[in-house]
Amino acid sequence: MGGWAARGLSLLLMLVSLQVGSLIAPAYACGCGAMVVHRDSQVSVDRETSAVGWDGRTEQIVMQLSVRGNAPDAAWIMPVPHRATVELGDAALFSELQAITAPVTEERHYFWPRDKDWPFGGSGNSSADGAGAPRAAAPVDVVGRERLGPFDVARLAATDPEALESWLKENGFELPDRLAAALTPYVDQKWEYVAVRLAPENQGGTLSGTLEPLRLRFASDRLVYPMRLSKLAATPQSLGLYILADHRMEPRGSIGGRPPKVSYAGRVDPAKQPYEALGAVTGDKPVFVTAIDQYFPSPQRIDGDHELRATAEDTPYRTVVYRDALLTWGGMPAWVLTLLGGALLVVALPLFLVVRARRRRPVLPPPPVFTPPPLR
Template identity: 55%
Template sequence: MADLLRGGVRRRALTVVLALLALQLGQLAAPAWACGCGAMVPGDARRVAVGREESVVRWDGTDEQVVMRLTVDGDAERVAWIMPVPRRATVRLGDPGLFDELHEVTAPVHRTRYHFWPQDGDWPLVTGDGTVGAPRPPGAAGGPPVSVVGRQRLGPFDVARLTATDPGALDGWLDSNGFALPPRLTGALRPYVQKRWEYVAVKLTPQTTGTALTGALDPLHLTFRTDRPVYPMRLSRLAGTPQSLGLYVLAAHRMEPASGIGGERPRVTYAGRVTARTGPLAELAAGTPFLTAIGQEFPYPERIRGDHELRRARADDTFQQVIYEDRLRTVAGVPVWLVTVTAALTAAMATAAVLAVRRTRPRPEQPPAPTG
């Protein structure tokens, strides 16, 4: 009987393991269409995923600029990327050094914080690992259904600027370049078609023929007119895995998203004025001196219900993350608490000894009182 029970348990465990393995293999084989402000479509049945996306939005009241850099991974040799924009856009290559400067400016400040009593990881409380956790740390109607209003070659990118009055009309450009628009993506583009937005369609190919498209790509710099700053996010609802947004906003004042659009509450990870005088950040920030870094998590991408509309915050308060390294206060390598406790115990013992001596010392006899 015991053997039968053990056999049943082993079979059930094997079934669970095989089911989990099949699920993981299915996820690896599925193409990843969505990335922060656009959609990526592999040119064949292979897989492509956006491992990291960084974007900068600059808005001066009339024009918006978006500089974005994607890090892709997968086995696809050709990928198309589609980004909807509210107005006609111009496209050029961005400066990779921009993101290096942004990382340096918005990096958390590390400070040391001393404590008197021992904490987990300090002697003698050595049950922990002694590590310090850090906060986590952002077209007119009546025309043809689709038309190419501009085309250019920028490094590894073949960029086409399109107008479309029918979501299915984008198939023409994609089909001619060897791409197939997934049905789910066609439906997701419908709201942009209804609002008469245009599209930037980019064909990405590796520099060396026969190799997969992986690694950090050159940044793309888009510029278009808009009376309200917006960061397209609707297409991210197609993602099959949780999404993370990291967004830098340059404007005249501190900015914030108008709503969470279906994700967790957006958090500001940095806010302050740009002090750089030279370099790509200073050049892009000219006329928009306030930098706001925003982070947001989307654990359930299917709940994303729109695009991020950015608005001015109530005040231009500055903010920078601080990561504290907690250290035990010491003197010459000896914990202060130990010195203090030892000194207190020594003083207490000395006082007790003095009192004990006084209690045990014989009292002198008093002379008899005189009589008379």
């Protein structure tokens, strides 16, 4: 085998080994919280959608995950600033929010034909087209455990990140070594945790598909969305967040990602539309909905949690998607009619000028007839 062939084969084997390694690597983070699986399994979060509500005293987070992989189960760990209650959420909430914040389409016309228009291509228009008993005086305190549909939910209070890691491992949550250090800031602030065991509905299956949403509620004097654990992610992260509050909200900073972008901002009255799932979250009270998107190309740069604040004004905003269409008059392309009209004008104008000139030419009287004088 020649030198170049041997080098090519070595490179191919190295790429294959790297790809295989990436397929079996555990997922350490997913948006707000940490997703953990066994080291010989793999789970990826295809989409994560969250709605965050805040009335100035109580915060609630409704989260829905869409996952795929070969893991028989996984653990999702969510830090919260105060003791949380957990219940199943309503998936219809995200359908309603998607309908509320959907971009509006406006048509704008262009005059000259483009690649897909006749005579270059086809005819027509081009369009542009996320129960156990409490234990007191322990490094990890189990403040509640319950079964919610397919979820086994444990609510924990921890004063020692290593003890938290030990408790989770004893209960089947196998954590990577880096996660204990990443949890330290939350432990220092005396935050608590919601640990959820994710499992497929069919026994013996793998974890895949869209999971039922979970709804967390806890006391909070500020609106915060935990993101710190996402710095453990090995791949770029995207955040899609619906914020439900009295006013339009914005993140205080980018926390290591690209600047957040607002895709929708507007006041919604769920009782008038009606939006039943949204009304269940807001108590049927009007709410200002702010939808933001953010991309984290290098998750390791994430340096904190998202703190959200009210903007100076409740300025509404809606994304507009333009649909480009060829300008037509009476079903005919305007440019064709314009050219035809121009051609007719070129032909008709000289004729018109000739006719006009003839009509304006003065009619001269006939010359007088010369009559010779009579002979004498």
